[in-house]
Amino acid sequence: MRDFTTGSIWQHILAFSWPMFVGNLFQALYNTVDSFWVGRFLGAEALGAVSIAFPVIFALVALIMGLTMATTTLVAQYRGARDEDQVRRTVANSLMLTVALGLISTVVGFTYRVPILRLMRTPSELLEPASLYLGLFLLGLIPMFLYNVLSSILRGLGDSRTPLRFLVYATVLNILLDPLLILGWGPIPAMGIGGVAWATVIAQTLAAGLAVRYIARHTNLIPTQRDEWRLDGSLAGKLFTIGVPAALQSSIVSFSMVVVASLVNTFGPGVVAAFGAAGRLDQFAFLPAMSISLAVTALVGQNLGAGRQERVREIVGWASILTVCITGLMTLIAVLEPVSLIQVFTQDAAVLDEGARYLRIVGLNYVPLALMFILTGVLRGAGDTFASMIISFVTLWVVRLPLAWFLSYMLGWGVSGTWWSILISTSLGLLLNWLYYRTGNWRRKVVAGSQASPA
Secondary structure (H helix, E strand, O other), rough: OOOOOOOHHHHHHHHHHHHHHHHHHHHHHHHHHHHHHHHHHOOOOHHHHHHHHHHHHHOOOOHHHHHHHHHHHHHHHHHHHOOHOOOOOOOOHHHHHHHHHHHHHHHHHHHHHHHHHHHOOOOHHHHHHHHHHHHHHHHHHHHHHHHHHHHHHHHHHHOHHHHHHHHHHHHHHHHHHHHEEEEOOOOEEEOOOHHHHHHHHHHHHHHHHHHHHHHHHOOOOOOOOOHHOOOOOHHHHHHHHHHHHHHHHHHHHHHHHHHHHHHHHOOOOHHHOOOOHHHHHHHHHHHHHHHHHHHHHHHHHHHHHHHHHHHHHHHHHHHHHHHHHHHHHHHHHHHOOOHHHHHHHHOOOOHHHHHOOOOEEEHHHEEEEEEEEHHHHHHHHOOOOOHHHHHHHHHHHHHHHHHHHHHHOOOOOOHHHHHHHHHHHHHHHHHHHHHHHOHHHHHHHHHOOOOOOOO
């Protein structure tokens, strides 16, 4: 556990974010390893089926993503304010809400997975495997939700290393299980694309179990008395006040991905496979910025809870320098060597060509998106998630989606128009987030601790 209210800010960012980076790297390996095995052994069609299912999965977990952000914010602010009773109550309420949301998401997602895939205009040859993969994957939603919310609790306390350890175990297990369940071995039958989903479910369950055991054994944060497991209306209200806009923002992002995927799907299975493969590489490019953004949220939360608002500007400065240096290198690799990157997943000439075109355009998107992550990390740490939600809606639904349709169809750019719409809308999102950050309105959203005057 780390106290971020004193000491060197850049050292805190590095110490907290490197385990987050490694953890996010392993998290990305879940889907990337799945895509590797599917693309290599089951073909481009199966790879397209997994790619189509991913935006739906992301959309279903949007609400829990909002709750985990809210949990990190409140735990960090209450820890900064030295209010341990509120930390415990936050933990109990977050866990209860997590289980409830997990059940709802599982039932809704499983019941309506086929209509959703059809609504996305999924090619007929991909509907059955995508439905199979998605249906099995949904069985692991509750363990996934639990791991994420428990990790968010530890991050709010300044501990990013423990969740990493559990994630490494789970990812290694997933890597070992993938070929075993896809191809079969001995008494284990070959499950094909279903084996990929089962491997992920088993690995997620392991991560959740390890996280529950650790917090129960090494902290006093999980209540042991029945009366402590009561939903606190005031605290739940704070979680939802912060979490619902964050969840809606995630939903806005994820459903825009679904619409983009629907548009991409109209260009055929080869383009779908290219989009899926290149999208996996995007995850790795975003990892440093995502990790530093999570560090920013924890640092800002603790310092605002302690009334040390003067440190926020320094946090933003150091975080921006670090993320631009790292992400700029990612851009160079994506733009200069796109074919080599796509070849990790497939040797199909058509997929390589479109995947390379995607990376040459969307690779320019990495630095603007990285800086936007830093600014949204500040707003989350303050508990101000509404502004980011509005900005996401404007940039994605008002700009990106209409622009993608206009460039792709009206101007006849084909799917390249969709790639350009991603770059343009992200650059606008960075500008709008920076302008809002400069207003300083987020300082008034702090819910815990001292309210110091801004420096």
